Amino acid sequence: MSKIREAFENKKAFIAFVTCGDPDLETTMAVVREAVANGASLIELGIPFSDPTAEGPVIQGANLRALTGGVTTDKIFDMVRSLRRDVKVPMVFMTYANVVFSYGAERFLSTCKEIGMDGIILPDLPYEEKEEFLPLCHTYGVDLISLIAPTSENRIAMIAKEAEGFLYIVSSLGVTGTRSEIKTDLASIVEVVRQNTDIPCAIGFGISTPEQARKMADVSDGAIVGSAIVKIIEKYGMEAPAHVGEYVKEMTEGMKSGA
């Protein structure tokens, strides 16, 4: 069984995203530890990309700051090696296809296995192109996470049937970033997902408040929060970890109180 499922066992998962190396890798490690200590049950580590076409301005900015600071895929692998000495929750990478492809898919995915990464999310790798990396993901036991969007409609069943790890349901049209309101009929999407798979599904894009997280977790198995965390890091820089910890605590408690 995929280790990712542990994040969802007997609870709604709070999934925290952080861009590695923003503002530096020491801060990223401290942010991850704070998030886990305050209830995050799955960590998404963003490997920055020069041209992140699925991201809104907040995460674009984080990518730029991280790359300007000199972070590389190899340095991030080393950071994960350190983190894995004490961080036991499942962790997945979130990056773009070219980062994996240019590193050499086999070299990238075998390193993921070696350092203890459980999955990978590539927003520019839809169902039609997943064979690009899927065989190697299987070889090295790394779950290739599939995404479902508000526009997926007739594609939901097809994607869900073959999904691994967990299903990432994109809450809204557009790119990542906090939103005041999420209007998509997510319950209907989740219903189709449930008819086609028993792997957990979590909702992301636009979630920033405990109330939103509770609503999302009510209709699914968890909530994914990225831009809101990255904003805190942008604001507080190297002082951010404690602030992220407080925020994650507020969010995870908010999710519980509604359950």
Place this chain on the structure above:
Amino acid sequence: MTNNNGRFGIHGGQYIPETLMNAVIELEEAYEHYKKDPEFNRELTTLFNDYAGRPSRLYYAEKMTKDLGGAKIYLKREDLNHTGSHKINNVLGQALLAKKMGKTRLIAETGAGQHGVATATAAALLGMECVVFMGEEDTIRQALNVYRMRLLGSEVIPVKTGTATLKDAVSEAMREWTSRISDTHYCLGSVMGPHPFPTIVRDFQAVISREIKEQLREREGKLPDAVIACVGGGSNAMGSFYHFIEDKDVRLIGCEAAGRGIDTFETAATVNTGKLGIFHGMKSYFCQDEYGQIAPVYSISAGLDYPGIGPEHAHLHDIGRAEYVPVTDEEAVDSFEYLSKMEGIIPAIESAHAVAYARKIAPTMGKEQIIVITISGRGDKDCAAIARYRGEDIHE
């Protein structure tokens, strides 16, 4: 290979967010339907001929031929099209298709501004809303085109992210499309991006090579020995090459923007300096670093200042059917001035890259041989920038 959908050898594909998948599938279905529809083709031909001014002239450049002392030089005059470049061919096709699909809004990226102007023009003609994304750097280099787009009723959004040039304009247009799909068509300007764009854009631009073939048959009764065009994403080159791909004796030569030289970092010569990658929806060659970060490319030509190349070009390179050669800023500027003085034709700085390479090879060829250079656009837009390059401070 991963899938057969829109592959050119190993290149192409659909590396885009799930949010856009149904949109590109819908586009492919609509295109497959309308390309066989006689009514659609009649309407498009009328727009091409009556509105855009096709067929474009194939002009025998006699003075240039004599000056170079080798192959006969013909110029395919896409610069004479309405809006001043080949971009109108693709835009009229896509705008008409979008309209048939019930879309009411066009979005586009633009580098030099030629594609943006063409899209704004088609939107005005067909009564559609239009938003053009343009790198902030390019809005400065091509201020006149920004004004033209606004005059035509379009909104121009300066893109400040990344290098603030063409690649960032493409990224921003893709982001915009993911946020608004139902009424919006992304009118992509080159033979790039996810399937079906490389095929659709090629088909609409293929009118260039179809006409060259017919016009040269009438004039000379034979095929050219070489067809030369500039390549950024590669739409005018793909259009110029397409109907000659099966004619193996015709050399197909794409001229890449080498900027300050392919041994410098200030270059946009993708085939000559890039490596295989996945970006902007396609697998192809890209200028990038060892970790796959896309390189901040450079060329004096805003239209060629792109770190990738269309997947069909990448494939033609792989199989050795087309050659891709680097041409520097200095060579292009020199040829911009050369063609102006020699033939009284001011070419776009993009097209001047093709002129530069023709000047290199024509003297080495026989007088019975024929070179066709595609003059993809006119150079009025570049005059101020070239003057500045030559140290003359003129204002538009």
